[in-house]
Amino acid sequence: MTLHHEHGSAPRQSPGDVVISVRDLVVGFGEKLVMNGLNLDVYRGEVLGFVGGSGQGKSVLTRAILGLVPTRAGSIRIFGHERDKLPSKERKALEQRWGVLFQNGALFSGLTVKQNIQMPMRETRDLSQKLMDELAMLKIELVGLKPDAADKFPSELSGGMVKRAALARALALDPELVFLDEPTSGLDPIGAAEFDELIGTLQETLGLTVFMVTHDLDSLYSICDRIAALADGKVIAEGPLETLLRSDHPWLRAYFHGVRGGRLAAATAD
Numbered sequence: 462m463t464l465h466h467e468h469g470s471a472p473r474q475s476p477g478d479v480v481i482s483v484r485d486l487v488v489g490f491g492e493k494l495v496m497n498g499l500n501l502d503v504y505r506g507e508v509l510g511f512v513g514g515s516g517q518g519k520s521v522l523t524r525a526i527l528g529l530v531p532t533r534a535g536s537i538r539i540f541g542h543e544r545d546k547l548p549s550k551e552r553k554a555l556e557q558r559w560g561v562l563f564q565n566g567a568l569f570s571g572l573t574v575k576q577n578i579q580m581p582m583r584e585t586r587d588l589s590q591k592l593m594d595e596l597a598m599l600k601i602e603l604v605g606l607k608p609d610a611a612d613k614f615p616s617e618l619s620g621g622m623v624k625r626a627a628l629a630r631a632l633a634l635d636p637e638l639v640f641l642d643e644p645t646s647g648l649d650p651i652g653a654a655e656f657d658e659l660i661g662t663l664q665e666t667l668g669l670t671v672f673m674v675t676h677d678l679d680s681l682y683s684i685c686d687r688i689a690a691l692a693d694g695k696v697i698a699e700g701p702l703e704t705l706l707r708s709d710h711p712w713l714r715a716y717f718h719g720v721r722g723g724r725l726a727a728a729t730a731d
């Protein structure tokens with residue numbers, strides 16, 4: 462595995478290309494502040510890896526961007542629109558421009574893979590069953606599942622297949638932007654590497670912008686164009702992996718130069 466992956470050549474950082482822009486975000490539950498003045502930009506066509514210690518608020522930020530968690534202050538702009546200021550009809554239209562793979566997959570256990578993938582289509586489009594069947598089969602192929610997975614229930618699938626099916630559902634409405642919350646957690650290293658490769662390939666072929674929460678150092682160096690690190694309610698470092706490796710922040714040092722990160726530090730030494 463190499464540090465400089467093939468896709469995502471030049472960093473795309475012109476202000477017009479900002480897909481998600483979070484400013485001075487404050488999110489809390491009761492007395493506890495989880496986000497405390499957080500700033501973050503995600504650029505069009507990049508894979509942004511979002512890292513941080515367990516319980517620091519990676520999932521909460523994801524949900525706040527999606528509008529699933531109330532915010533106390535700050536702004537969140539997506540595709541140039543300040544989400545909270547949009548009338549509900551336009552907000553719904555905006556929501557159809559992204560797909561989400563929640564932490565732990567979250568497929569409906571009582572529905573087959575095909576039915577899971579068709580859920581977003583059913584909710585938002587008026588398509589014939591025949592067309593939805595064809596579209597679902599396309600998505601199934603896109604994520605590298607065999608056609609016979611279509612009629613299986615989530616309980617009949619391996620962990621890696623569940624993730625792929627959940628990704629197929631996230632891609633159901635042909636989104637421009639995809640949120641992935643720890644997509645490789647629970648997979649063995651080979652399954653995780655295959656899933657990373659799939660995300661990288663899809664990002665490239667579909668021109669996706671990817672916001673990916675991850676713990677996985679392999680994912681960070683195989684598919685992420687930039688990384689943002691969360692600690693104490695703020696983004697403490699943001700940039701290419703090389704920039705984060707040079708950070709003096711204690712959490713980042715421990716993360717990248719600790720036991721698990723040693724291999725990475727060694728791999729980037731030359």
Ligand SMILES: Nc1ncnc2c1ncn2[C@@H]1O[C@H](COP(=O)(O)OP(=O)(O)O)[C@@H](O)[C@H]1O
Nearest residue numbers: 490491495513514515516517518519520521522
């Ligand atoms: N709905 C909620 N109500 C109260 N506290 C919450 C809620 N959701 C998350 N939290 C708290 O917010 C913090 C961040 O959680 P989370 O975003 O899930 O962390 P992680 O970085 O591991 O994804 C945790 O302390 C968690 O307990």
Ligand SMILES: [Mg+2]
Nearest residue numbers: 519520521564
């Ligand atoms: Mg989480």
